[in-house]
Amino acid sequence: MxxxxxxxxxxxxxxxxxxxxxxxxxxxxxxxxxxxxxxxxxxxxxxxxxxxxxxxxxxxxxxxxxxxxxxxxxxxxxxxxxxxxxxxxxxxxxxxxxxxxxxxxxxxxxxxxxxxxxxxxxxxxxxxxxxxxxxxxxxxxxxxxxxxxxxxxxxxxxxxxxxxxxxxxxxxxxxxxxxxxxxxxxxxxxxxxxxxxxxxxxxxxAGELVRPFAADYPGARILPSPNHGPRARSVSALVLHYTGMPSAESALELLCSPIHEVSAHYVVEEDGAVLQLVPEARRAWHAGVSSWAGETDINSASIGVEIVHPGHIDPHPYPTPQINAVIALCRDICARRAIAPQRVLAHSDIAPRRKIDPGEFFPWDALAAAGVGRDIAPMPPDTGPALDLDMAGAAVSDLQRRLSAFGYKVTETGVYDEDTAAAVSAFQRHFRRARVDGRADASTLDALTRLLALSGADHV
Structure with missing residues (x-):
C-alpha cells in the first residue's frame, strides 16, 4: 500500500x-x-x-x-x-x-x-x-x-x-x-x-466511478455517487422525484451508497442548494422499472432530479427557495437537452403502480408558468358519473387509448383494471391535483383531452 x-x-x-x-x-x-x-x-x-x-x-x-x-x-x-x-x-x-x-x-x-x-x-x-x-x-x-x-x-x-x-x-x-x-x-x-x-x-x-467531475449545471456542487453507468439512449426526458426521507443527509446516504444501487443526477435541498451526483452524460439509477411513451429504459433516456422532501408522510408545501432552484435547474437542463414540455415527468407518471412522487402537492403550475413542463387549469372535480374499477366497454377502451397516447403504459383491454386506475391516479396527481382517486370523472377526462391537444396527440 x-x-x-x-x-x-x-x-x-x-x-x-x-x-x-x-x-x-x-x-x-x-x-x-x-x-x-x-x-x-x-x-x-x-x-x-x-x-x-x-x-x-x-x-x-x-x-x-x-x-x-x-x-x-x-x-x-x-x-x-x-x-x-x-x-x-x-x-x-x-x-x-x-x-x-x-x-x-x-x-x-x-x-x-x-x-x-x-x-x-x-x-x-x-x-x-x-x-x-x-x-x-x-x-x-x-x-x-x-x-x-x-x-x-x-x-x-x-x-x-x-x-x-x-x-x-x-x-x-x-x-x-x-x-x-x-x-x-x-x-x-x-x-x-x-x-x-x-x-x-x-x-x-472502481475509482473511475467516484472521480470528481465538472458540473453540467453551473450552480451545482459536486458530490460523486458511484451508482451510474453508460447511457444506451440519448436524453429526451426530465424526471422529478421527492426523496421521501426525513432529511437531506439520509437521502444522500442512500443515493451515494453502492449497497442500495440508486442515484440521481441532481439533488435539490430545502434551502435551494443544488448537488450533482452523476454526470449528465452517464445513466443514473433513479427511475427503476418504468415506462413512458413506449420507452422502457427511462434511466438511459432521462435526467433525474431528487427534491429533498419527506413526501406523503408529511405533505407540506415545498419551500419557495427550493422550488426557485428546481425551476432554474430544470430550465437549464431542458434548454441544453432540448427536452419538450410534455417530457417533463413525475416519477409517478413513469411508474404509476409503484410511485407517487413528487406528489399532488408539488407546484407543477409554478414550474409551467416559468416555462418548465406543462400544466393546465382543470375543471373542479365533480361527483357525477365517472369511469371506475371493473367497468367495461367502449368508453373504457377510449380512455385507455388516450392514456397510452399521452405516454402512460396502459393496454387497451376495454376493462377498467388496476393498471388503468393507477395511470388515472398518476395523471390526476400531476394535472388534476385537487382530488386523486383513480376515477376518470368529467374533470379528469377534460384535462386529458386538452393536454392531448397541446401535445398534438388528440387524433386518437
Missing part, C-alpha cells in the same frame, strides 16, 4: 484479538489504539498486531506509542496534537515510519502540515460516542474545505461514521473513512465489517 492510496475503510481496534476476527473479512487498514495496557502487555499487543497485519497484507497504524512502534519494526504511527509535543518526528523519519496526525481546527492543521504528514485526520465529522470532544461536529463542508487545503496529502474522516456516512465523507473528498464504535459495538461486528467493506468498495476498486 502506498501512502497516497490509503484504503477507504480505516478500522480502529482497541486490542489485537479483533484482528483475528476482522482481517479475514477484507480489512486492509487498521489502527491499534490501546488505552488500558502498559509495559510488556502493551509491547506484546503491538507485536501481535504487527504480525497479524503483515500476514493479511494489511497496513497497521500504531496510535500514540511511537517509540514502541520504532522498536517493534512498525512503519506507521498516528499522533494526536498532544502527542506531537513529545514525539521525536526526526527519529520517526530516520526509521522510515510514516505519520498520520489528528486535526480539529485551522491552527492544528497548519501545525500538522508543517510536519509533512503522510495523512491528516479531521474529526469529529459527526457526533461521536467514543469520547467527549472539545470540538463541535465538523460536517461535510468542512471536510471538503480541508481536502482543498491538504491537496495530495490523504485526508481521513473520523467521528460518528456509519457505512452510509462513510460514502458521503468519501464523496466529499476524504480518502479514507475511520470507524471505531460502529463496528466494535455492533451486535454482529463481522457482519458490520462486511457492510463497511462493501460500502467503500467503489473507492477501492
Amino acid at each position: 502506498t501512502v497516497s492510496n490509503l484504503d477507504p475503510f480505516y478500522l480502529i481496534v482497541d486490542r489485537s484479538d479483533w484482528l483475528t476476527r476482522l482481517l479475514p473479512l477484507g480489512v486492509k487498514l487498521v489502527q491499534l489504539r490501546v488505552k488500558d495496557r502498559s509495559g510488556p502487555e502493551l509491547r506484546a499487543e503491538i507485536a501481535r498486531a504487527r504480525d497479524l497485519c503483515r500476514a493479511a497484507g494489511a497496513q497497521l497504524v500504531v496510535n500514540d506509542y511511537w517509540e514502541l512502534a520504532i522498536e517493534e519494526g512498525c512503519d506507521f504511527v498516528h499522533l494526536g496534537q498532544g502527542d506531537l509535543d513529545t514525539a521525536d518526528i526526526a527519529a520517526l523519519r530516520r526509521h522510515g515510519v510514516r505519520l498520520g496526525v489528528s486535526t480539529h481546527d485551522d491552527a492544528e492543521l497548519e501545525r500538522a502540515l508543517a510536519l509533512s504528514p503522510d495523512y491528516v485526520a479531521l474529526g469529529p465529522v459527526w457526533p461521536t460516542l467514543l469520547k467527549k470532544m472539545d470540538f463541535a461536529p465538523q460536517g461535510l463542508d468542512r471536510l471538503a474545505a480541508w481536502k482543498r487545503r491538504v491537496g495530495e496529502i490523504p485526508l481521513v474522516a473520523i467521528g460518528g461514521l456509519t457505512p452510509g456516512r462513510a460514502c458521503l465523507a468519501l464523496a466529499s473528498g476524504a480518502d479514507s473513512a475511520c470507524v471505531v464504535t460502529d463496528v466494535l459495538r455492533a451486535t454482529d461486528p463481522e457482519s458490520r465489517t462486511v457492510e463497511w467493506v462493501a460500502a467503500t468498495a467503489p473507492w477501492r476498486e
Whole structure:
C-alpha cells in the first residue's frame, strides 16, 4: 500500500484479538489504539498486531506509542496534537515510519502540515460516542474545505461514521473513512465489517466511478455517487422525484451508497442548494422499472432530479427557495437537452403502480408558468358519473387509448383494471391535483383531452 492510496475503510481496534476476527473479512487498514495496557502487555499487543497485519497484507497504524512502534519494526504511527509535543518526528523519519496526525481546527492543521504528514485526520465529522470532544461536529463542508487545503496529502474522516456516512465523507473528498464504535459495538461486528467493506468498495476498486467531475449545471456542487453507468439512449426526458426521507443527509446516504444501487443526477435541498451526483452524460439509477411513451429504459433516456422532501408522510408545501432552484435547474437542463414540455415527468407518471412522487402537492403550475413542463387549469372535480374499477366497454377502451397516447403504459383491454386506475391516479396527481382517486370523472377526462391537444396527440 502506498501512502497516497490509503484504503477507504480505516478500522480502529482497541486490542489485537479483533484482528483475528476482522482481517479475514477484507480489512486492509487498521489502527491499534490501546488505552488500558502498559509495559510488556502493551509491547506484546503491538507485536501481535504487527504480525497479524503483515500476514493479511494489511497496513497497521500504531496510535500514540511511537517509540514502541520504532522498536517493534512498525512503519506507521498516528499522533494526536498532544502527542506531537513529545514525539521525536526526526527519529520517526530516520526509521522510515510514516505519520498520520489528528486535526480539529485551522491552527492544528497548519501545525500538522508543517510536519509533512503522510495523512491528516479531521474529526469529529459527526457526533461521536467514543469520547467527549472539545470540538463541535465538523460536517461535510468542512471536510471538503480541508481536502482543498491538504491537496495530495490523504485526508481521513473520523467521528460518528456509519457505512452510509462513510460514502458521503468519501464523496466529499476524504480518502479514507475511520470507524471505531460502529463496528466494535455492533451486535454482529463481522457482519458490520462486511457492510463497511462493501460500502467503500467503489473507492477501492472502481475509482473511475467516484472521480470528481465538472458540473453540467453551473450552480451545482459536486458530490460523486458511484451508482451510474453508460447511457444506451440519448436524453429526451426530465424526471422529478421527492426523496421521501426525513432529511437531506439520509437521502444522500442512500443515493451515494453502492449497497442500495440508486442515484440521481441532481439533488435539490430545502434551502435551494443544488448537488450533482452523476454526470449528465452517464445513466443514473433513479427511475427503476418504468415506462413512458413506449420507452422502457427511462434511466438511459432521462435526467433525474431528487427534491429533498419527506413526501406523503408529511405533505407540506415545498419551500419557495427550493422550488426557485428546481425551476432554474430544470430550465437549464431542458434548454441544453432540448427536452419538450410534455417530457417533463413525475416519477409517478413513469411508474404509476409503484410511485407517487413528487406528489399532488408539488407546484407543477409554478414550474409551467416559468416555462418548465406543462400544466393546465382543470375543471373542479365533480361527483357525477365517472369511469371506475371493473367497468367495461367502449368508453373504457377510449380512455385507455388516450392514456397510452399521452405516454402512460396502459393496454387497451376495454376493462377498467388496476393498471388503468393507477395511470388515472398518476395523471390526476400531476394535472388534476385537487382530488386523486383513480376515477376518470368529467374533470379528469377534460384535462386529458386538452393536454392531448397541446401535445398534438388528440387524433386518437
